[in-house]
Amino acid sequence: MEIKTPFIWKNWELRDWDDTTDHNLTHTLHYGWWVFEWIRFYDTDKWAKIFRLKEHIERFFYSASVLGLDIPYSIEEIMNACIETVAKSGVNTWYIRPIAYYGYGKMGLYPEGAKIETVISVWKWGKYLADEAIDVKISHIRRIHPMTTDIKAKITGNYVNSVMVSLEIHKEWYDEGLLLDTEWYIAEGPGENIFFIKEWQLYTPALGNLLPGITRDTIKGLYKEIFGKEVIEEKITPDKLKEFDEAFFVGTAAEVTPIGSITTEDGEKIEYSSWETGSVSNSLKTLYLDTVNGKNKSKLDWLY
Ligand code: PMP
Numbered sequence: 001m002e003i004k005t006p007f008i009w010k011n012w013e014l015r016d017w018d019d020t021t022d023h024n025l026t027h028t029l030h031y032g033w034w035v036f037e038w039i040r041f042y043d044t045d046k047w048a049k050i051f052r053l054k055e056h057i058e059r060f061f062y063s064a065s066v067l068g069l070d071i072p073y074s075i076e077e078i079m080n081a082c083i084e085t086v087a088k089s090g091v092n093t094w095y096i097r098p099i100a101y102y103g104y105g106k107m108g109l110y111p112e113g114a115k116i117e118t119v120i121s122v123w124k125w126g127k128y129l130a131d132e133a134i135d136v137k138i139s140h141i142r143r144i145h146p147m148t149t150d151i152k153a154k155i156t157g158n159y160v161n162s163v164m165v166s167l168e169i170h171k172e173w174y175d176e177g178l179l180l181d182t183e184w185y186i187a188e189g190p191g192e193n194i195f196f197i198k199e200w201q202l203y204t205p206a207l208g209n210l211l212p213g214i215t216r217d218t219i220k221g222l223y224k225e226i227f228g229k230e231v232i233e234e235k236i237t238p239d240k241l242k243e244f245d246e247a248f249f250v251g252t253a254a255e256v257t258p259i260g261s262i263t264t265e266d267g268e269k270i271e272y273s274s275w276e277t278g279s280v281s282n283s284l285k286t287l288y289l290d291t292v293n294g295k296n297k298s299k300l301d302w303l304y
Pocket residue numbers: 038162188189190191192193210211212213214215216250251252253
């Protein structure tokens with residue numbers, strides 16, 4: 001397996017990559033009842049640095065609390081375990097995947113008594129979305145409703161919705177999908193938040209029916225830094241899409257990905273100039289990459 005690194009951290013010890021298997025009757029495997037984070041680390045002039053580790057691990061613990069998963073370590077211990085696993089990985093720019101789940105020992109829906117497993121893997125993953133502007137399609141599948149699950153948590157069960165969208169749009173050769181919520185407002189991508197630009201002003205869908213992404217928060221901060229303005233967070237319907245000049249996706253994996261077009265459910269293709277030199281999307285993409293790579297000296301406290 002090309003993505004392999006030497007060790008996986010599991011329940012306080014570093015194990016060999018191939019020595020971390022679980023039993024087929026692991027509780028989590030049956031009910032999608034576990035939590036995860038997607039974290040990236042980058043090559044900076046101080047070697048590997050993890051971007052916004054604290055916020056990711058805080059969200060990890062929040063997600064765990066939603067499932068009643070009482071991780072037997074502190075936030076600080078898991079942050080240190082991530083730093084140690086990266087240091088032992090021998091590489092300086094890849095992904096970290098912490099997960100926590102109910103293990104072997106219980107099969108009913110109510111998981112009390114099952115052992116809690118905590119695992120941190122570091123592995124190789126290239127670009128998540130294409131480097132150039134991507135073509136996006138609004139999915140026929142709606143975003144899960146916040147009254148049926150906790151949408152703010154990274155619970156694996158929530159991701160059935162995202163995977164269904166990915167399957168749908170890849171069949172049609174689009175690069176990525178865009179989900180509306182059940183009230184027809186734009187929510188987010190299957191693994192990304194979205195921003196729009198009109199006359200240099202940034203807009204993003206208001207919280208409520210989407211994951212409050214850490215990159216979304218980063219972009220709000222960077223926009224303020226270079227443009228001195230706040231992002232407008234509001235409900236956006238798809239018929240407003242034509243009014244925007246640019247659009248881009250953001251996420252830990254997607255970083256800042258300019259969107260070249262969005263095709264509506266009726267098949268209308270709306271094109272954006274997000275990929276052009278000098279566009280706001282491209283300026284923010286450059287500033288984001290400078291920030292994660294430690295070149296934006298005003299944001300060094302985001303690197304661990
Ligand atoms: N929305 C969804 C559904 C996601 O899975 C992700 C990726 N974690 C995001 C948005 C972006 O979140 P973040 O910037 O914290 O990676």
